[in-house]
Amino acid sequence: MREQVILITGANGEIGHGLIRYLAEQNCPIVTLDVNPLDKALRPLVSKWIVGDVLDQILLGRLVVEHQIRTIYHLASILSTKAEYNPETAHRINVEGTLNLLRLAVEQSQWQGQSVKFIYPSSIAVYGMPSLEEKRRIGKVKEGEYTFPTTMYGCNKLYCESLGRYYSKHYRQLAADASTEPTVDFRCLRFPGLISAETIPTGGTSDYGPEMLHAAAQGIPYSCFVRPDTTLPFMVMPDAIKALVKLEEADVSKISQQVYNVTSFSLSAQEIYEIVMQAFPQAQITFEPDPRRQKIVDTWPEDVDDSAARADWGWQPDYDLEHAFQGFLIPKIRERYAHKPETIDIAKS
Ligand code: AKB
Numbered sequence: 001m002r003e004q005v006i007l008i009t010g011a012n013g014e015i016g017h018g019l020i021r022y023l024a025e026q027n028c029p030i031v032t033l034d035v036n037p038l039d040k041a042l043r044p045l046v047s048k049w050i051v052g053d054v055l056d057q058i059l060l061g062r063l064v065v066e067h068q069i070r071t072i073y074h075l076a077s078i079l080s081t082k083a084e085y086n087p088e089t090a091h092r093i094n095v096e097g098t099l100n101l102l103r104l105a106v107e108q109s110q111w112q113g114q115s116v117k118f119i120y121p122s123s124i125a126v127y128g129m130p131s132l133e134e135k136r137r138i139g140k141v142k143e144g145e146y147t148f149p150t151t152m153y154g155c156n157k158l159y160c161e162s163l164g165r166y167y168s169k170h171y172r173q174l175a176a177d178a179s180t181e182p183t184v185d186f187r188c189l190r191f192p193g194l195i196s197a198e199t200i201p202t203g204g205t206s207d208y209g210p211e212m213l214h215a216a217a218q219g220i221p222y223s224c225f226v227r228p229d230t231t232l233p234f235m236v237m238p239d240a241i242k243a244l245v246k247l248e249e250a251d252v253s254k255i256s257q258q259v260y261n262v263t264s265f266s267l268s269a270q271e272i273y274e275i276v277m278q279a280f281p282q283a284q285i286t287f288e289p290d291p292r293r294q295k296i297v298d299t300w301p302e303d304v305d306d307s308a309a310r311a312d313w314g315w316q317p318d319y320d321l322e323h324a325f326q327g328f329l330i331p332k333i334r335e336r337y338a339h340k341p342e343t344i345d346i347a348k349s
Contacts, residue, residue: 010076054097082203
């Protein structure tokens with residue numbers, strides 16, 4: 001008998017760290033796939049960790065020979081800033097990688113006679129606000145509005161949302177047996193900028209938030225690459241994990257759409273700066289906006305409307321702005337660098 005497992009791709013990333021810890025606490029058997037060896041601290045928590053690429057079809061084929069996959073959290077992705085340095089490679093990893101995993105999920109669903117769940121994190125990068133003035137005037141955006149991404153990453157995420165919809169609702173729609181075979185149960189969240197106390201993101205454009213905080217806690221000078229007035233929605237990692245798991249657990253009857261916005265709070269870079277300076281008064285933070293990265297962030301909305309997620313499957317963040325920083329991030333990050341004085345290399349991100 002093959003072991004029933006949860007597959008997590010891109011497991012070494014920020015979300016992977018939190019998700020593995022959470023699922024391991026629930027005693028879920030986990031198999032991970034990442035291009036880098038899994039973080040040593042996470043290894044005892046998983047059944048198997050595999051070093052490999054989501055583009056490696058032979059590796060993926062072998063995975064299903066050995067395991068019965070019930071749920072896939074497909075986290076592997078090249079984020080918005082990094083993707084701009086090699087857009088075609090990002091496209092291959094973000095789109096072809098997702099296509100490979102969706103095909104694997106459909107095949108698994110058909111073998112098992114029941115739908116495999118496919119949980120996919122998308123992003124506010126799928127939006128493209130027409131101008132800074134309109135972005136400020138509009139405030140919250142709904143899932144169907146302003147989906148005109150300006151980055152390769154945003155284009156990839158938006159298209160993969162459609163691919164997920166296709167594979168779950170219309171796959172091989174002209175085949176004689178098309179309506180009788182189970183397909184993948186695709187569920188997607190559009191995340192705002194995420195802030196973790198444990199890790200810093202690599203290659204994103206909302207990274208100035210977590211970078212400012214982690215640099216200040218380590219006493220490293222930091223120059224913020226966006227203007228002080230730049231406002232984005234953010235969420236702390238435990239809420240991101242909560243959203244993924246709640247969406248996965250939601251009864252299918254509660255799911256009225258396949259793509260949901262989720263958010264916790266919105267704030268400007270200036271407000272992050274003030275919170276950070278209050279917690280770490282010695283911090284050396286300056287603002288040196290990079291016009292090209294600024295342009296990307298200016299197309300992302302100041303806030304998103306997550307009322308559908310709230311109404312359908314009871315989404316509710318545990319952390320508002322005050323609790324996120326004062327009750328969670330600042331104490332946890334202080335503790336982190338008190339115990340681990342070695343620094344995270346922010347410049348690498
Ligand atoms: C990025 O900055 O690319 C990501 C995102 C907003 O999806 N953090």
